[in-house]
Amino acid sequence: MSGTWCGVDIAKLIKKNGMKAEDIPLIRKIIRRNKRLELLFAVAGFAALLVGVLTFVALFAQMAWAGWERITPEFFTNFPSRRAGQAGILSAWVGSLLVMLVTAVSAVPLGVAAGVYLEEYAPKNLLTDIIEINVTNLAGVPSIVYGLLALGVFVYTFGFGQSILSAGLTLGLLILPVVIVATRESIRSIPLHIREAAYGLGATRWQVTRDHIVPYSLPGIMTGVIIGMSRAIGETAPIITIGALTFIAFLPESPVGPEFPWVNFEWLKSGFTVMPIQMFNWTSRPEEAFQQNAAAAGFILVLMTLAMNAVSIWIRYHVRKDIKW
């Protein structure tokens, strides 16, 4: 009988009339064997973790190393230039900022509203099912396909051209599923009894949504939005697809106008460049010195995403903790 295992006849061990003091060594033998495997896995797990973390460190260190010298105040205030030493990322980071603004303004209200609808309002019917499957589906659609959508719809059909508006809307659609999912998850974590308390007082659905659901899920939504944005800010492929690989050595019109109503939407139509594009552009330069610039831009880009992620982590662990049920 193959009932023995590391020298212990388990069947006999268990079948015996109960436990005796001398059985304990047998149990211990089994445990030792089990624990050896456990240790083995723990080591493997830790190693796997290291692969991930070390890759990140290597990547980051490599860029920091290569680009360190270029990171000066002028690097942020100079336009791109053919002279590597004078080239900066002014138009790139301003462009990234403005594109992100459009992205946030388009994706956040839509995503939050959609998430609220699906969690709080949606009846169980075909339409809701379709929307729901659709959102999951969109989350898996490659970003390059969004680029094609933008090329066909925003650039040519709507005639927005290769503008900040096109890019911002494209990335907005790209992160829409992220915002929706974050909103829904965050709403779902609000306990039922809070909702019942509000309804019990005679609140309408919208009152419950406005006074409770949205405020309490806000930290979770914020986290989702920031994670989405930090993904969007590094997106290269869809922006290339709309054809935004351009030398831009100027800033778009200021969004703040000099006279009433003090806002100005000209910038939406402006050409632009963004951080990853600028980086991509520099890496394809013949002069070695531009590789330094590319590394420096990459370093700053990663820092930007790092900072955004850090904010979202901070929200997750601090702001969220303040809401207790």
Added chain:
Amino acid sequence: MQETNSGGAASLVPYGPLSVSDRLAKKVLRNFKERVIELLLLGAAFVSVLTTVGIIWVLVSESVNFFDNVPIWSFLTDTMWTPLFAEPRYGILPLLAGTLTTSAVALVVAIPLGTTIAIYLSEFARPAVREVVKPFLELLGGIPTIVYGYFALMVVIPLLQLLMPELSGFNMLGAGIVMGIAIIPYVSSLAEDAMRAVPMSMREGSYAMGATRLQTAFRVVFPAALSGILSAYILGISRAVGETMIVAVAAGMQPNFTVNPLEPAQTISAYIVQVALGDLPHGSIGYQSIFAAGLSLMLMTLALNLVGHVVRRRYREAY
């Protein structure tokens, strides 16, 4: 007097989907505002559907023109992809082979590593470690892929060439490995979430039997979280299939019909971005070809998502 709730369709889900039955919504006057708001919210939710419709419309309408010129059969069977050359050939197979091969390499890296990390974080690591490491891993997912692309080209492939001097300077292996690392966070983070969601009572049941952490993890937690873990894999696969910049930079942009990861190749997404870099004139067959390629890509991810849907249904958490 008998009154029935108009929400009548008997659904037995206790405290189920958090929708207020239509009964609540029925009141007229005060609820006019409520109705309007609901419609606005529905409209917002519908934008995602419009996005899909838009994607499909754009891809299909351009592809239709493409397939007017290129028989669909030769698109599917021709083994050469040279749409922009003097004698264009439009066989999607080389791009497909490239896409599948790089994805396979990436998954061979990401799934074991991602799963191991997920199990380790969820079942082994102390909470303090987890709280520190998890965001770190998520950062790995936030790094722009263009950065990964040059990392593959400048660091990983030269390292691989030290091991395999014959290896060409662009290859699917290096691109795939780095892509795998880039998608580890998607896999590990979601899989970990799924395992975290397994109730503690399930673990307690196992530990109370004298199981070790490893046994608990593999025999109880993993199967209990299977649906979530499979979803994580599927998301990882669709990320790999659609990933663009890493392969565009490091895999060689060479539409070879091969599944040998040591060879350079081109993926569907890399083709699209290559053409986009050249900005083909709107309306030309080359322009249409990127939409046909995009359609193939979209169909692949759609299929994956359907599989994911079925898998989630099939292995839905039973606890």
Added chain:
Amino acid sequence: QSMVKIDGSSTVFPVTEAVAEDFQSSKKGEVKVTVGISGTGGGFKKFCRGEIDIADASRPILKKEMEACSQAGIKYVELPVAFDALTVVANPKNAFIKQLSVEQLKKMWEPGAQGTITSWKQVDPSFPDAPLKLFGAGSDSGTFDYFTEAIVGKAKASRGDYTASEDDNVLVQGVSRDVNAIGYFGYAYYAENQGKLKAVPIVNKEGKPVQPGAAAVLDGSYNPLSRPIFIYVAEKSLEKAEVRDFVTYYLKNASKLATEVKYVPLPAKAYEIALDHVNKKKLGTVFGGEAEIGVTIEALLAREAKL
């Protein structure tokens, strides 16, 4: 606000970019200049739709493009701005390539070679039986058009199984890493990476192997791979002061800036003629919409003078 929109060739891009940069700073930022990279073909397409003021081109405008432009009522001034030497490069460790003839290059690159010519030995029996690794420009670029025209004899006729990139640095990386690699791209990329690459002398019409370089381009001996590069300015745009200023600035500084970005400038005379064309709005092309190879500077000057 005044704006100059330029798009087109990636080959011409470095020159135009340099001009744009200096021009903008000379105007203290009052004029905005965008320089896109869409490839020559892409640039002309936009140009003929009237979307841009200036098209960068690494080859003369083609018949089809001329038709598109005239249909849209777009007239233009053609201005050569510099010369480029398409450079065939090999890995510096490669010992057997001393020179290559157009025939040999054709053998490697013609469409029929796809899948069949895979070893150096097939190119020339004296070469070793080493795998042939090819790197070249992406299929939507003027460089590709010119190279195929010059080598294979028909624009866009090329084998497909090579590493194609619009990003020439990727090609530099590829060739510098592989002993058996060969590739081609604009001279500037070679000039900046001379340590990593070796330029292959090309046997010219006269049967002499010639290394690419400014001198060889100027005296016309580096053929057939040297070519003029152009900008095309829309007639309507020339009515705008900022565009006129920009073009004038371009032609006055092209010589200096082209050298700076490792291109071969034209003789000073050529820029004078060009400036004259601008001022007199001499429209049209001197090439008649034909792809042409091996145009020397003198020939070019002669033609321009005739316009």
Added chain:
Amino acid sequence: MVSVATMRMSEQAAAGVALQTGVASGEARDPNSPDTAVRNGNAVPVKASVENFSFYYGDFKALKSISMPVHEKRVTALIGPSGCGKSTLLRTFNRMHDLYPGNRYEGTIRLHPDNTNLLDPAVDPIEVRMRIGMVFQKPNPFPKSIYENVAYGLRIRGERNRSVIDDRVREALRGAALWSEVEHRLHDPATALSGGQQQRLCIARCLATQPEVLLFDEPTSALDPIATASIEELIHELRDKVTILIVTHNMQQAARVSDYTAYMYLGELMEFGETNQIFVNPKRKETEDYITGRFG
């Protein structure tokens, strides 16, 4: 703390003003409505009457043809073993079941004096909930300040006047015997209160809008004995100001706080009567078994 004791007195006085709910007895009444308790001879007016009421969770019939009165300004306790349907019945009174799909009502629950059928689809559930407040098993304050918790009911009724709200919040907190404990920290988060305080806050939240009926679903089961005692005392004080319906699984509590008791079993109402009678002299064997702990 002497001051607390004296404070209590004035609080109650204030609460008395705040809690004049229901209608004055002299008002016109529907002549058909059962004015008095059915089973008891004494003439306590009926605030609500359940008539032949059944309830379905989807296909599952959780309540089977229940009929009983709820007496005005009295405490009625619902007791019975777990799962018998106590909460289900209670939650019907403010149409909580409308929040979830698939639930179905049959029969009537009439609210007097106006004789409205709470379950009529034409009756807006929001209106019902504005008239009938509910306190839940687990204290569920909103994660807002103490003040905002109490003011919430007023806000959703459109009250904007700051001083009115201030007054009502104070009165409600006094009514819930919480004022002295939170007076100086009205703007602290409600979640920082202890369990018992939170539950009293939830009661104050209901009181602020002066409901006609208060529903309690096992309000003390999540609380420690001291907090439990304070809630029971509060119910005692509220009993002659508002109609109260309370679910409890604790027989002793039912005996202590209620005037009437309904014993339910498997979705049916087994016995209804004055609490004294039910506990001392139950009419049915099953009730006796349950009360004496022989079963359950």
Added chain:
Amino acid sequence: MVSVATMRMSEQAAAGVALQTGVASGEARDPNSPDTAVRNGNAVPVKASVENFSFYYGDFKALKSISMPVHEKRVTALIGPSGCGKSTLLRTFNRMHDLYPGNRYEGTIRLHPDNTNLLDPAVDPIEVRMRIGMVFQKPNPFPKSIYENVAYGLRIRGERNRSVIDDRVREALRGAALWSEVEHRLHDPATALSGGQQQRLCIARCLATQPEVLLFDEPTSALDPIATASIEELIHELRDKVTILIVTHNMQQAARVSDYTAYMYLGELMEFGETNQIFVNPKRKETEDYITGRFG
């Protein structure tokens, strides 16, 4: 169903064989171990003795210097108001608290006959858990087949032999009075069983590895009355085969199933004794108050 009734008979016979746990009384014993119940004159051997045991959740002292015996092959019930520390004490027996950081033990729990101190840091908690099984409040079958649930304990001990496992699964299911109900669907998912069946499955899961002590933490509180009755019956049958420690908040249940009862209050052991004595003639006023429902 006649066949079930006859089946029961044979199941019990089989279970009898399967459940001969504990030691034969003739065997050698550590002379220092308290062999008999401390408070009772009768000579029931002690399976485990809690000595001066305190427990901390971080800084919170949840159990205060508890000492009590656990008699072999008897049922000991832990009763007391919510939060008094019943579950905390029970979970100590198989070192469940080790799973969470910040928990601390003080004192000893000795397991006889070998006199191991369960709480000794040198003693591997896994070893303790292999000897002492636990059934939880909420049935927690693994998301596997019925068969695999029961086989789990054997598998983690490394048993590979299919026929041995088959036998033990059958015996355990019979021991848990579940065999006849699942015999023909052993490979169905365990989650498809009803709550009561799931709980019996969890018991079978423990029985399969023949633990020396079985811990039950309110095993019926999530179940309906019928399922509760079946679990109680099962405990009845197991009582003279294995040592059982059970937490319950239901006094009637404690009275019905246990031989000994410990009454706890606020982390202290107030009274321990034979169940009869505790229920009929409690020594302390507090115990009486609790048992008669005057408090809690």
